[in-house]
Amino acid sequence: MKEAKHHPYHLVSPSPWPAIGSMSAFLLVIGTILFIRQHSAIVLFAGASLFLVTLIGWWRDVIREAKSEHTPEVRHGFRYGMALFIASEVMFFGAFFWAYFNASLAPTEAMGNVWPPKGVHTLDPFDLPYLNTLLLLLSGTTITWAHHSLLEGDYEDMKQKLLFTIFLGFAFLGVQMYEYAHASFAFKGGIYPSTFYMATGFHGFHVFVGAVFLVVCYFRTRLGHFTPDDHFGFEAAAWYWHFVDVVWLFLFISIYWWGSAS
Structure with missing residues (x-):
C-alpha cells in the first residue's frame, strides 16, 4: 500500500x-x-x-x-533549482569570455601582438550578427507577450506568440549556420577562431535546446497543461530563453563588435 x-x-x-x-x-x-x-x-x-x-x-x-x-512548495523549490541552473550556465559561458579576453587584451608574439591576430578577417558585426541580434531581441519580446497572455487566460494568443518565438529561434540558427558556412576562418585557425566558434557555437546549441523547450511548452499548452496559476514548465522555459538572449548581447558586443574594432 x-x-x-x-x-x-x-x-x-x-x-x-x-x-x-x-x-x-x-x-x-x-x-x-x-x-x-x-x-x-x-x-x-x-x-x-x-x-x-x-x-x-x-x-x-x-x-x-x-x-x-507538484505542490506549491515543490514548484517553489523548482524555481530555486532553475535559478541555480542558470547561474551555473553563466559560469559556463564565463569560461569562454575569460579565454577570449585573456587572448585579446594581452595578445602574444605568436599572434603578432595584435588582436585580432594577423591574417584573421573578422565578420562584419552589422551584417548577419546584427540580424541575429534583432531576431533574438524580438523573440524575447514575443515570449514575454506569450507569458502575459497566459496570465490573462488568453491561450490562443499565447500559442500564437509561442509559435512566433519558436520560429525566430530556428531562424537565428539558420542565419548562424549560414554565417559559419561563409566565414573566412576555420576552427583550427588559431586562438581567435577557436574562441569564436566555441563561444558562439555553444550559444547556438543553447538556442536549439531553448527552442525545443518551447516546442514542448507549445504542445503542453494545446493539451491544457498550463493555467494562469500553475505554469512553471513554461516559466522555466521563458527564464532560459531570456538568459540565452542576454548571453547573445554580450557575445555580440564583445566578440563581434569590440573584437572586430580592436
Missing part, C-alpha cells in the same frame, strides 16, 4: 531514464568520433535514437508528476 505523506514535498520514484540517458550520451560521443573518422554512422544513429527516446519518456513522466505531485 502507498504510504501516507506527512510533508508537502515530492519524492521521485525510481526511474530508468538517468541511466538510459547516460548511455545515450556515451553512444552519441563515441558515434560522433567514429563518424568524424569516416566510420559507420550506426553508433551515432543508435545514440541519437536512444537520446530521443529518453527525452520523450522522461518528459512524459515529469508531465504526469506535474499534474498531481
Whole structure:
C-alpha cells in the first residue's frame, strides 16, 4: 500500500531514464568520433535514437508528476533549482569570455601582438550578427507577450506568440549556420577562431535546446497543461530563453563588435 505523506514535498520514484540517458550520451560521443573518422554512422544513429527516446519518456513522466505531485512548495523549490541552473550556465559561458579576453587584451608574439591576430578577417558585426541580434531581441519580446497572455487566460494568443518565438529561434540558427558556412576562418585557425566558434557555437546549441523547450511548452499548452496559476514548465522555459538572449548581447558586443574594432 502507498504510504501516507506527512510533508508537502515530492519524492521521485525510481526511474530508468538517468541511466538510459547516460548511455545515450556515451553512444552519441563515441558515434560522433567514429563518424568524424569516416566510420559507420550506426553508433551515432543508435545514440541519437536512444537520446530521443529518453527525452520523450522522461518528459512524459515529469508531465504526469506535474499534474498531481507538484505542490506549491515543490514548484517553489523548482524555481530555486532553475535559478541555480542558470547561474551555473553563466559560469559556463564565463569560461569562454575569460579565454577570449585573456587572448585579446594581452595578445602574444605568436599572434603578432595584435588582436585580432594577423591574417584573421573578422565578420562584419552589422551584417548577419546584427540580424541575429534583432531576431533574438524580438523573440524575447514575443515570449514575454506569450507569458502575459497566459496570465490573462488568453491561450490562443499565447500559442500564437509561442509559435512566433519558436520560429525566430530556428531562424537565428539558420542565419548562424549560414554565417559559419561563409566565414573566412576555420576552427583550427588559431586562438581567435577557436574562441569564436566555441563561444558562439555553444550559444547556438543553447538556442536549439531553448527552442525545443518551447516546442514542448507549445504542445503542453494545446493539451491544457498550463493555467494562469500553475505554469512553471513554461516559466522555466521563458527564464532560459531570456538568459540565452542576454548571453547573445554580450557575445555580440564583445566578440563581434569590440573584437572586430580592436
